[in-house]
Amino acid sequence: MQLGNDTEISEFLFLGFSQEPELQALIFGLFLSMYLITVFGNLLIILAVSSDAHLHTPMYFFLSNLSFVDICFTSTTIPKMLWNIQTQSKVITYEGCITQMYFFLLSALLDIFLLTVMAYDRFVAICHPLHYMVIMNPRLCFLLVLVSWTISVLNSLLQILILLQLSFCTILEIHDFFCDLSQITQLACSDTFLNNMVIYLTVVLLGGGPLAGILYSYSKIVSCICRISTVQGKYKAFSTCASHLSVVSLFFCTSLGVYLSSAVTHSSHSRATASVMYTVVTPMLNPFIYSLRNKDIKGALKRFSVMASLKRSIILGLEKCPRLQISKSQSQ
Secondary structure (H helix, E strand, O other): OOOOOOOOOOEEOOOOOOOOHHHHOOOHHHHHHHHHHHHHHHHHHHHHHHHHHHOOOOHHHHHHHHHHHHHHHHOHHHHHHHHHHHHOOOEEEEEHHHHHHHHHHHHHHHHHHHHHHHHHHHHHHHHHHHHHHHOOHHHHHHHOOOOOOOHHHHHHHHHHHHHOOOOEEOEEEOOOOOOOHHHHOEEEEOHHHHHHHHHHHHHHHHHHHHHHHHHHHHHHHHHHHHHHOOHHHHHHHHHHHHHHHHHHHHHHHHHHHHHHHHHHHHHHHHHHHHHHHHHHHHHHHHHHHHOOOOOOHHHHHHHHHHHHHHHHHHHHHHHEEEEEEEHHHOOO
């Protein structure tokens, strides 16, 4: 990849957050805390689902996949930002930027697809409860996740391959804390018409399509809930999809807010702050949203902690047994 003056690109500069020395420790501590909470919270969801047979259902299968993707989503951006703060650097190499963009696009699109699949799962559970296990069989669940991964991998690969054809100018400053595809494209000196067309088509087809599917699913869900005669039945039906609806609203609203803020203001600090909402805050809140009001998850976590403490007690007991036998033999 070459510049207009035939020199090679070696690095980009992040201008996302304030570079004032007195704020660096605060920013580092804040993002490290949010990253650890995100990883720990989503790992707990995965452990709860995998260790409890009661949670081996389609809904929790998709939820565990979403938790895994959320860990990958935050891990593509936050560790690099923390490293830059620690080393007092704003630099990311060209190869590092390309790699970060690939995995960021992959994780973001997987998030969208999994949220769409989960909306379909809730639609089947509420509108066709008697046929739920027949429709949402293990083969279909696996195929839905496999198709989501395949499309996400191919889309990310396509975006990166087209980006690699661009040549860049001497100004290589990114007004964010990670390598954003649209911003990197704007830094190019060569014609970006094809890149912009692919980005817009991707947003419309792979962003608008799943959103339309989610809205359609919930329109059917609302219609089915309204036909339930009892208030208790309506509450029970709505409670099964309330957590998912909260996560969907949070993800799409914050994503929309990022692009609206970038259109209204060109301040790097404002854009970076808006980006934090859907790249960090949303994955961090997902475990809380799905576990705080979910009796199944809370019960699985309690059983997991009890089993872990029980195993620890057994191991400690086995370690003490030989010592007791030795001490008895010595006393005799």
